[in-house]
Amino acid sequence: MSETIVPIYDAQKIEKKWQQKWAEDKIYDSNIDHNRQKYYVLTMLPYPSGNLHIGHWYAMTPPDAHARFKRMQGYNVMFPMGFDAFGLPAENAAIKNNIHPSKWTFANIDHMRNQLKSMGAMFDWRREIISAKPEYYRWTEWFFLQLYKHNLAYRKFSPVDWCPHCNTTLAREQVWGDDRHCERCGTPVIKKDLNQWYFRTTNYAEELLDFSEMDWPERVQTLQTNWIGRSEGASVTFKTEYGDPMEVFTTRPDTLWGATFMVIAPEHPLVAKLTSAEQAQAVNAYVEQAKKQTDIQRETADREKTGVFTGSYAINPVNQARIPIWIADYVLMGYGTGAIMAVPAHDKRDFDFARKFGLKVIVVVQPDDMETLDGDTMLDVAPTHGRLVNSDLMTGTSGEDAFDTVVNWLEEQKIGHRTITYRLRDWLISRQRYWGAPIPMIHCPHCGVVPVPEDQLPVLLPDDVEWKPTGESPLKLHPTWKHTKCPVCGADAERETDTMDTFMCSSWYHLGYLSPYFPTWPFDQKEYDYWMPVDIYTGGIEHATMHLIYTRFFHKACRDMGITKGSEPMLKLRNQGSVLGEDNEKMSKSRGNTVDPDKLVASYGADTVRAYLMFFARWELGAPWNSSGIEGSSRWLRRTWSMFLEPDDSGKRASADVLVKLRRKAYQTLKAVTRDFEAFQFNTIVSGLMELLNEISKAKQAGAWNTPEWKEIVTLYLRMTAPVTPHIAEELWSLTGHQGSVHTQPWPEMDWEAAKEEEVTIVVQVNGKLRDRITIAADSTDEEARELGLASAAVISAMAGKPAKKVIVVPKKLINIVI
């Protein structure tokens, strides 16, 4: 080979060099520029747990490649990064190692910032925000006050979910799974009666169901839609014998005539009043027992029904029937009105209950294709589609019309009305922990609950706090912190000692990046008007019903308060999957199957890690790690390196044909790669570039080195790889004699003429079976193709002398001869 000395590919050296150079040249600073179209790329910010995980690389480097691509396309791209720095692990570390949460957090941030820089991403570090800084959380507190002022924050005493391990309450969204465990630590939650702060997310339930302006994955829309749980039905008022109204919600008002009893939740406010003297003992015992049970955990669905008769009756408003009122824990106080009308003939739960306690069953819906049902003898619930029977004046109404007919009648009679119920709950934001943004409220013995005046923000966290887990807020146990004066009357008063859910901090961080720690408003209006909304947001699917609902609620609430504009904060969302361990299990320290990105960077370089993460799986699905697979990406970059740097001195001269083919492949790749960058299809971007390199290799062997076409393809290839592997692309850009940074180059222009195929291979089938392949000019007519196909020897023999009944010609693809 050549005598020329080719430098070896030293990834670490190159990467460090360029990262420094890019920072010095400030090539990733994002500034308002009204001459260019903006593009705001946002990736969910990390919690500063101490170390960057391979999952962080997987979440961040593909969006970085997308951001770089858009930048080369001419967009003014902002890609910020920060830290979601409040939260429990800091406190747990404090308890375990006796180190202050603040010290722990900020030390971790310093370490992780350096790790993030080793990715070579185009983060604009001037825009970094850290949610635990007073300059940031002052605005988190400010937002709370705005919500409070607009009656979107309120305080309520009620049973709440409590994590006994984290020693704090949780929002409904943070309680997961069959066993109702804490989303953070996995401990099953218990119920506690507490006074807590809530945001009125339910005010926005209907609007949150509207995804029409957004390009979000179907899956997330489904998860959110189910979580919000809209059901259409009717609210119907029954009366007790004593005249108390008892409202129930039903999705099937047409089955009202089949209501043979009522059931109320054990916590229902009318329990005491409805309990007769004879039943008092049984009812008290049942209510006590139910209370205990909810304290342990919510029962499973297929559990045997339990319940007790109150001794009282209600009047069914549609037919004046006198029906018994029971208490049972299968009716939940938290949904609907905590009372139901039971229609045992058509509801499985009511049926089980009726059979167990010997209650009457009346069939009111008779399906046309079934024999006449009998409530006394039927073995299971009847389907709920058919024609109404045993329903007085409604008898005979058929399935589809029944709902509307009955509801209209109920509204005329003024005994019920159409209504909608949601499963979504208001967001419980109080946390009995230290390391969070204080809730800026004051409890005054004379004035009640009073907000901290805005000019006194932030309410700072004290440094000297005892953070032992006692079940009480650490701030409550601080000797002096909570004592203050009432801002209204000046009397001695106490601060709220709970802090806010950290999801509050992350509900507006995308605004924080606009103008970090802006002194007079949560963000600089000029920056907001230019950059918002977020054009593309990426992160894990696990936030579908938590952060992604909260932040949408937050944006809509702020819009209604005149702070933000538009109905949605993030127009487009894409979710990455997860990288599993080599054993196909979730990565965890205890399993010992984690992959350390620092080690990979040390042995392969960041570019190889980036390329492999984009290549090895479909980004939205993820896949198990494969430590020999990464060799392929490493090989690809080493080949790229020597391909362009090792001269070919064999003296061969490439034919025109070779060069035409090379250019064709290059522009076809450009077309595919451009489409895939747009569509977040990172794996096919890398495989497309690999294919192109294979073609370049063939052309080089055929003598294409250093021809004008070769030089053209080098600049094309390096620009296409720049978003994926920014360091090696930059180094090769410079070593092959190009000026400036490859990252400030425009994305290549498409040459459609060069990409065009002159000849195409057409598949010839007989009765759908592949019989021959013919190569014809790309501009052949269908008629020419058809004749060539029919002339093929293999086709003639397959047709065995039979005439063609039909010939289908798909241009440039296929001919199918039907015989």
Add this chain to the structure above:
RNA sequence: GGCGCGAUGGCGGAAUAGGCAGACGCAACAGACUUAAAAUCUGUCGAUCGCAAGAUCGUGUGGGUUCGACCCCCACUCGCGCUACCA
């Protein structure tokens, strides 16, 4: 129980409008270079039959639509996720 997603070689995956199944890569095998190994380069690589040319089968299972189905429809199996006495 309900809703949703998925199933393609030994493995990860490709096939972006219903039109050549298995691109690209890993692993494996063979060859070149080397004292040897690594690295690199060149090939082979879905299954069965065949010396070969080639033939048949093949995208979880069973059916359907179509000239033609990994792709659309129906039923099912398995796996994953969410949700669950939600009235």
